[in-house]
Amino acid sequence: MLFGKNSTWNPDGQHIYVTGGSTGLGLSLAIILVKRGAHVSIVARNQNKLDDALKELEEHRQHPNQKLAAHSFSLDTAEESAAALEAVCEPHDGRAPDAVFACAGSSKPKFFVEMSAEEMQNGMTNGYWVQAWTAMAAAKKMVRDRTKGKIILVSSTLGYMSFVGYTSYSPAKHALRADTLQSELMLYDIDVHIFFPPTMYTPGYEEENKTKPKITRDIESTDDGVTAEAAAVALFEGVRAGHAHITADMITTLFRASTRGVAPRHNIFLDPLYDMAAYIIAPIWKRSVDKRVREHRAEHRQYLVEAGFFA
Amino acid sequence: MLFGKNSTWNPDGQHIYVTGGSTGLGLSLAIILVKRGAHVSIVARNQNKLDDALKELEEHRQHPNQKLAAHSFSLDTAEESAAALEAVCEPHDGRAPDAVFACAGSSKPKFFVEMSAEEMQNGMTNGYWVQAWTAMAAAKKMVRDRTKGKIILVSSTLGYMSFVGYTSYSPAKHALRADTLQSELMLYDIDVHIFFPPTMYTPGYEEENKTKPKITRDIESTDDGVTAEAAAVALFEGVRAGHAHITADMITTLFRASTRGVAPRHNIFLDPLYDMAAYIIAPIWKRSVDKRVREHRAEHRQYLVEAGFFA
Numbered sequence: 001m002l003f004g005k006n007s008t009w010n011p012d013g014q015h016i017y018v019t020g021g022s023t024g025l026g027l028s029l030a031i032i033l034v035k036r037g038a039h040v041s042i043v044a045r046n047q048n049k050l051d052d053a054l055k056e057l058e059e060h061r062q063h064p065n066q067k068l069a070a071h072s073f074s075l076d077t078a079e080e081s082a083a084a085l086e087a088v089c090e091p092h093d094g095r096a097p098d099a100v101f102a103c104a105g106s107s108k109p110k111f112f113v114e115m116s117a118e119e120m121q122n123g124m125t126n127g128y129w130v131q132a133w134t135a136m137a138a139a140k141k142m143v144r145d146r147t148k149g150k151i152i153l154v155s156s157t158l159g160y161m162s163f164v165g166y167t168s169y170s171p172a173k174h175a176l177r178a179d180t181l182q183s184e185l186m187l188y189d190i191d192v193h194i195f196f197p198p199t200m201y202t203p204g205y206e207e208e209n210k211t212k213p214k215i216t217r218d219i220e221s222t223d224d225g226v227t228a229e230a231a232a233v234a235l236f237e238g239v240r241a242g243h244a245h246i247t248a249d250m251i252t253t254l255f256r257a258s259t260r261g262v263a264p265r266h267n268i269f270l271d272p273l274y275d276m277a278a279y280i281i282a283p284i285w286k287r288s289v290d291k292r293v294r295e296h297r298a299e300h301r302q303y304l305v306e307a308g309f310f311a
Numbered sequence: 312m313l314f315g316k317n318s319t320w321n322p323d324g325q326h327i328y329v330t331g332g333s334t335g336l337g338l339s340l341a342i343i344l345v346k347r348g349a350h351v352s353i354v355a356r357n358q359n360k361l362d363d364a365l366k367e368l369e370e371h372r373q374h375p376n377q378k379l380a381a382h383s384f385s386l387d388t389a390e391e392s393a394a395a396l397e398a399v400c401e402p403h404d405g406r407a408p409d410a411v412f413a414c415a416g417s418s419k420p421k422f423f424v425e426m427s428a429e430e431m432q433n434g435m436t437n438g439y440w441v442q443a444w445t446a447m448a449a450a451k452k453m454v455r456d457r458t459k460g461k462i463i464l465v466s467s468t469l470g471y472m473s474f475v476g477y478t479s480y481s482p483a484k485h486a487l488r489a490d491t492l493q494s495e496l497m498l499y500d501i502d503v504h505i506f507f508p509p510t511m512y513t514p515g516y517e518e519e520n521k522t523k524p525k526i527t528r529d530i531e532s533t534d535d536g537v538t539a540e541a542a543a544v545a546l547f548e549g550v551r552a553g554h555a556h557i558t559a560d561m562i563t564t565l566f567r568a569s570t571r572g573v574a575p576r577h578n579i580f581l582d583p584l585y586d587m588a589a590y591i592i593a594p595i596w597k598r599s600v601d602k603r604v605r606e607h608r609a610e611h612r613q614y615l616v617e618a619g620f621f622a
Contacts, residue, residue, distance in 0.1 A: 115447070136426070175486040180473040186604045264597065
């Protein structure tokens, strides 16, 4: 692990389960896996999107006996997530998948003081539980089957850092990055990877922009996002390289190096350089954002008055 | 903020609300605040413990007009937490407290594959929501009252890093450290601080040891914990110094410097040195722990067999 890539994980012939596989990152990743010869099962809620996605996967089929499947499930609860996993495994003699990519999730940015308890809980469900329940069902099944598989969680740049607007989302993405699973599932030789994508130009991104506060959009306006395809490539290559924390852009790489905790390093020479760069860049960024938040106070108060917050 | 302490926060005469104030860290902190002349309200569940704690607080009373109060509430839901805050504010003309210390919380370590969905959810409730709901109620009230107050959350060293045994607790403590609130509540000039205590020798610690897996206890056996009193002093001094992230021991300080994200620094000269030290020490620690986890595989499998996991 010291000098980077030393693994040659090959999904060819493996059964791989991708949640959130009907759109965005999940779909792009599923396509990569199908092209590599994997049996791919996707799960999402919307049957129409699943039908379209499955058609797209079929276009990339490599072998006639490659098993491609789409199942409609909600993954909001432990029960539904376990049921989804069972349905996914059924055509594979009920055996645990070789790898599970938990790509499902969504974000609904909003001011903290305007949020209801339900909206806060939905943030945790759609950012954390929707993946944690799948990881739990998969871990139990892999251990019972003695499958030395892989579990991949999808956090966000907002799992390393955060700012105004993400009080329901960023805690969920931080919760995913806790590295406990990586340590604990070593007991069973199961690998855990966490992906930290930046802004991805996906249908989910368009959806979250509908509720995103103006100040949050302003702060993000200088961000360079990535396409779902580019993010999926980075994720796939990161898993192949055996990286515990995987990033898809330079900014998040700097945060990875400077927010590492006990996560295993990628490269003992490059990582300290990233860390040093972050040491200089992060406070400059933070100071400029803090300034914008403070300058936004009067306008925000006016907004809250008009929204009836004080009424 | 560049060169450390530059704040002189003085709780004298302020109304301060401490959750989990009947025992451990919360009680020790409440005593410090009473000694400093603050009006202190504590909330916890158990009425007997609250009665004992209030007696202890009374012993440290500085003025006859100091308002010391104890209220019994569960803080598990948004509704209960909001009701607790209202009860706490009632003797203070219903005004928001000047500072809220969310010290309530507990941990129940257990193997991931043995946990039920309910146990996982309890981990998030007792590690995250029990504080997030209080922060939400307090933020809304402070904004409505135009109180430029302080909200202090209590995470853990396990909010910076993690290892086997803490799959229900560490994600919750990571969720608390997301730094979103610190950024967002700048809109209202409300300060947010997060405390990261190491092992504290408290009744809560004895409770969590009852379910703690052997491998987790083994890994922790070399830890130097701190007393609740020492932790409370570090927390109080950290808030006085205006630190966004507050620690109470050297190991957690190293993690603070090396897991900082965009959290404001304490000292631009010392923090890089801590970061460099962590760069060397953390992987050594991680490697030794990984080795112990791997060596525990056979014993753990035997344990699971005996526990009926494969049955």
